[in-house]
Amino acid sequence: MIFLNLFLINLLTTAAEPNSNIGFCDVDSKNCENHVDEANAYKLIFYDVNPPEGFNLRRDVYMRFAIMLSDARKRGRVDWRLVLPPWHKLYHWRSSSAKSKPQPWSSFFNIDSLKSFVPVMELHEVFNDTKTKVLEIDTLYVLENFENPFENGVFEEKWQLNSDCEYEGNYFGYKNITAKEIVCVKFQGKISKLWELILQHPTDRKVMFAHGEIPLHDNYGTKTYWECRKSMKFNNNLVKIAKDFISSNLNCNADRCLTYLSVHWRRKDFAYSRPNDVPSIKSTVQQINFAVKKNVPGVKRIFIASDASTIEMKVLEEQLNELNYEVYSFNPSDVLLKEINEGGVAIIDQIICSHAAYFIGTHESTFSFRIQEEREILGFDGNTTFNRLCPDSGLCEKPSKWKIIE
Ligand SMILES: Nc1nc2c(ncn2[C@@H]2O[C@H](COP(=O)(O)OP(=O)(O)O)[C@@H](O)[C@H]2O)c(=O)[nH]1
Ligand SMILES: [Mg+2]
Structure with a gap:
């Protein structure tokens, strides 16, 4: 057995034909490390x-x-x-x-x-x-x-x-x-x-x-799809930052929180290229208020994940404040942003949305889809997950329910 292993290792290193001069390691070279x-x-x-x-x-x-x-x-x-x-x-x-x-x-x-x-x-x-x-x-x-x-x-x-x-x-x-x-x-x-x-x-x-x-x-x-999806766990550091945020701002230490509603409010390219899918600010506020009253009455905290401009976020927040909601969003310090960059911030936004009592996403946004999957993995009732913001007027097709298969 040992012989067979050595033979295989030898075969593999020989096949690599490394030569230190050209960045490979030559078989005859003394510098050649003998590892697979x-x-x-x-x-x-x-x-x-x-x-x-x-x-x-x-x-x-x-x-x-x-x-x-x-x-x-x-x-x-x-x-x-x-x-x-x-x-x-x-x-x-x-x-x-x-x-x-x-x-x-x-x-x-x-x-x-x-x-x-x-x-x-x-x-x-x-x-x-x-x-x-x-x-x-x-x-x-x-x-x-x-x-x-x-x-x-x-x-x-x-x-x-x-x-x-x-x-x-x-x-x-x-x-x-x-x-x-x-x-x-x-x-x-x-x-x-x-x-x-x-x-x-x-x-x-x-x-x-x-x-x-x-x-x-x-x-x-x-x-198999879900096995693969479940293996896509986030980096531990990002998970910790998200959980600390939920604990200190949204008053929850459980996986399935009861204390806040979350919204993925996709703007930027969606706001101008899909005006028939995304609502105005005023309508967004009305829809959030309606969803709270109907599904999670008593909830006062709203978490907003968004790629909206600071101005749009401010207007949304003010209008929700007028209805007595406390509005939260994840805004890292410059130092933290440098460390985790925008990709890390987006993941933290997704994690916080995933743990909310009720989630409202944006139609056909893959960012929202990934949150919905995460909530399926966490075991939320589908009615709290497969919800979307509707346009100000016209048709509002229900999101497809992609339920987890264990
Ligand atoms: N931090 C943060 N970034 C967002 C949010 N929504 C969109 N983005 C950014 O915009 C990108 C959208 O592209 P993609 O991931 O393909 O999702 P989709 O375009 O909505 O299907 C994300 O990857 C983020 O970089 C949000 O709620 N929070
Ligand atoms: Mg995209």
């Missing part, structure tokens, strides 16, 4: 998402890849690891405190918990393991949509190689990542279909997909 490194021992899947997409759609794209890998492992394909794409200059992170350096997933999530679902690696771990300053992807697949997804009136799952195109991304903000081969592929359908592409180049060990948001979930809302 994960990045060389396993095949790696990297992915990237369309730059304008926000944090919460990116969380869903992660789940698609994580579930694809988990399903493949169940079928015996165990030699792949998923590399977590660093968070780099997201469109919504605009403040001067937003770090220009790509952020690892550990800034926001509990990596051990992610790993409990599927083997993932941070990109910096790949660099640590390869002991080189340059990372070369074997094949980078640039995914593109078909012009007409419903050709002949049907949505057919398919892919098609498309010559002549370029990768317009920036490798997560890293200058030292390249690809040996770039292949453009028109793609539509389930994410497990990506294996068909991967198997086109069976010797590849590092494969990347640009526009990882194009492939769809194989199945949405299944038991």
Whole structure:
């Protein structure tokens, strides 16, 4: 057994053929450390998402890849690891405190918990393991949509190689990542279909997909979906800051609080691009007041999570104060903002919304969807969760209820 282990270790280090001069470690070199490194021992899947997409759609794209890998492992394909794409200059992170350096997933999530679902690696771990300053992807697949997804009136799952195109991304903000081969592929359908592409180049060990948001979930809302979702626990530091806020401002130390109602009031691009989905300030106040009276009478504290401007927030707060509500929002000090950045603040907003007695979200906002999922995990009654702000007039479709499956 010991012999077999040594043999395997030897095989793996030999395969790496490192040479200290070029950043690798040469087999004959005295400087060569004799250890198995994960990045060389396993095949790696990297992915990237369309730059304008926000944090919460990116969380869903992660789940698609994580579930694809988990399903493949169940079928015996165990030699792949998923590399977590660093968070780099997201469109919504605009403040001067937003770090220009790509952020690892550990800034926001509990990596051990992610790993409990599927083997993932941070990109910096790949660099640590390869002991080189340059990372070369074997094949980078640039995914593109078909012009007409419903050709002949049907949505057919398919892919098609498309010559002549370029990768317009920036490798997560890293200058030292390249690809040996770039292949453009028109793609539509389930994410497990990506294996068909991967198997086109069976010797590849590092494969990347640009526009990882194009492939769809194989199945949405299944038991595996929820297992994956539950493993996406937040970073402990952010959880602690949120719980301290709830305890000291919202008078609750339980998981399911009775003391406040929370609202995700999405503004910015939603306020001007979806005027038929989001209400005016006046109507927002009326809807909050109505929801309290009907569902949680006696509650006086309202927590507002929002990307609204300071002016809009002030007007909303004043109007709620006039109805005798106490209004809370999470406003970090400059020092804390520098430490946790806007991504951390958004997560703290989500955690605080998740624990409220009653939640009202914004229609079709993935930020609100993630809060609803968190509340399902916490065991809230669905009636307190799947609620939305309605437009000032016209139709107000009820949110779909995505109930947890244990
Ligand atoms: N702190 C904070 N940020 C928000 C809030 N709502 C939206 N944002 C920011 O705006 C982004 C919205 O993009 P995304 O996560 O894709 O959600 P969606 O656009 O609402 O579906 C978030 O990631 C945040 O950066 C909020 O209530 N609080
Ligand atoms: Mg978005």
